[in-house]
Amino acid sequence: MTILNKEEAIEEMQLDRIPSVKSLLGGNIPSARALWRSLVVAETEVARKLGVMLEPTEVFPMVEPTAAELAALGDKPYIVEPGYDMEGGMLGTFQWTSVQLRNRPVIALHSVKFVYPTITTPIYEVPLDWVYPDTKSGLLQFSPRPTASGIAPSLMGASIMARGGAVPQMVRVRYTAGLDPKHRFMPEIIDLIMRTATVKQIKLTPQSASISADGLTQSKSMDVDKIAAAIDHELEGLRQRLLGPVWMVL
Numbered sequence: 001m002t003i004l005n006k007e008e009a010i011e012e013m014q015l016d017r018i019p020s021v022k023s024l025l026g027g028n029i030p031s032a033r034a035l036w037r038s039l040v041v042a043e044t045e046v047a048r049k050l051g052v053m054l055e056p057t058e059v060f061p062m063v064e065p066t067a068a069e070l071a072a073l074g075d076k077p078y079i080v081e082p083g084y085d086m087e088g089g090m091l092g093t094f095q096w097t098s099v100q101l102r103n104r105p106v107i108a109l110h111s112v113k114f115v116y117p118t119i120t121t122p123i124y125e126v127p128l129d130w131v132y133p134d135t136k137s138g139l140l141q142f143s144p145r146p147t148a149s150g151i152a153p154s155l156m157g158a159s160i161m162a163r164g165g166a167v168p169q170m171v172r173v174r175y176t177a178g179l180d181p182k183h184r185f186m187p188e189i190i191d192l193i194m195r196t197a198t199v200k201q202i203k204l205t206p207q208s209a210s211i212s213a214d215g216l217t218q219s220k221s222m223d224v225d226k227i228a229a230a231i232d233h234e235l236e237g238l239r240q241r242l243l244g245p246v247w248m249v250l
Contacts, residue, residue, distance in 0.1 A: 003043065004096065004190070009039050010032045013188065014029065018198065043193050045188065045196055050239045051243060053103065062080065083168075083170060087168065100138060101139070104137060107175075112126040112173050113171070114170055136243065192234060193208070199228050
C-alpha cells in the first residue's frame with residue numbers, strides 16, 4: 001500500500017524534482033521504474049522516521065482477523081499487535097490508570113477488553129464511554145462510572161494483586177491508527193517523500209565528480225549529505241508536531 005499516486009508522483013519527479021538536480025546526476029534522467037522504486041523506499045523511510053503509519057491502518061489485538069473482518073476491511077491495511085500488560089494496581093472500584101498504545105495518532109477506538117484466564121467471566125469489555133483517548137499521544141485514560149458493571153474489573157484487580165501483581169497481554173485494544181488522507185500535514189509529508197527519493201537517486205550516481213560553487217569545490221557526497229541532513233531535521237520537527245516531543249527519563 002502507498003499514499004502516492006504512481007503516475008502523478010513519477011511525473012512530478014521527472015518534470016520538477018530531477019531536473020533541478022540534473023547536474024548531480026551526471027546529466028541523466030532516471031527511468032520511470034527507477035524513480036518509482038526510489039519513491040516506494042522513500043515512503044517507507046519517511047514513515048519510519050516519523051514513527052507513524054501514513055494511512056489509516058486497522059490494529060487487531062493478538063490474533064489474525066477473521067474472514068468476515070477481512071472482508072469488512074476491503075483494501076484497508078491492517079496489523080496485529082500484542083496485548084498490553086495489566087498491573088494489579090491498574091484496577092480499582094472507581095479508579096483506573098492508563099494504557100499507552102504502540103501506534104499513533106489514533107483515528108478511532110473500536111473496543112477495549114480485559115482478558116483474564118481463570119475467573120468466571122474471563123472477558124470484560126470496557127464501555128467506551130469509560131475510556132478517554134488522547135488521539136495525538138495514543139494514551140488511553142480509564143475512568144469507570146459508578147455502576148454495577150464496575151464490579152467485574154474490580155474483582156479482576158483484586159485477583160491480579162493476590163496472584164503477585166501482573167497479567168501479561170491482558171488488555172486487548174482494537175483501534176484504527178495512522179494518518180487520514182486529508183490530514184493537514186499530508187502535503188508536507190508527500191513533499192518530504194519526493195525529496196528523500198531525489199536524494200536516493202543522487203546517491204546512486206557515481207560520486208567521484210565534483211562541482212564548483214562560489215569558487216569553492218565541494219564533492220557531491222558532501223552536497224548530498226547536507227540535503228539529507230536538512231530533510232532529517234524537517235522530519236524530526238514534523239514528528240514532534242504530529243506526536244509531541246520525546247521525554248527522556250534520567
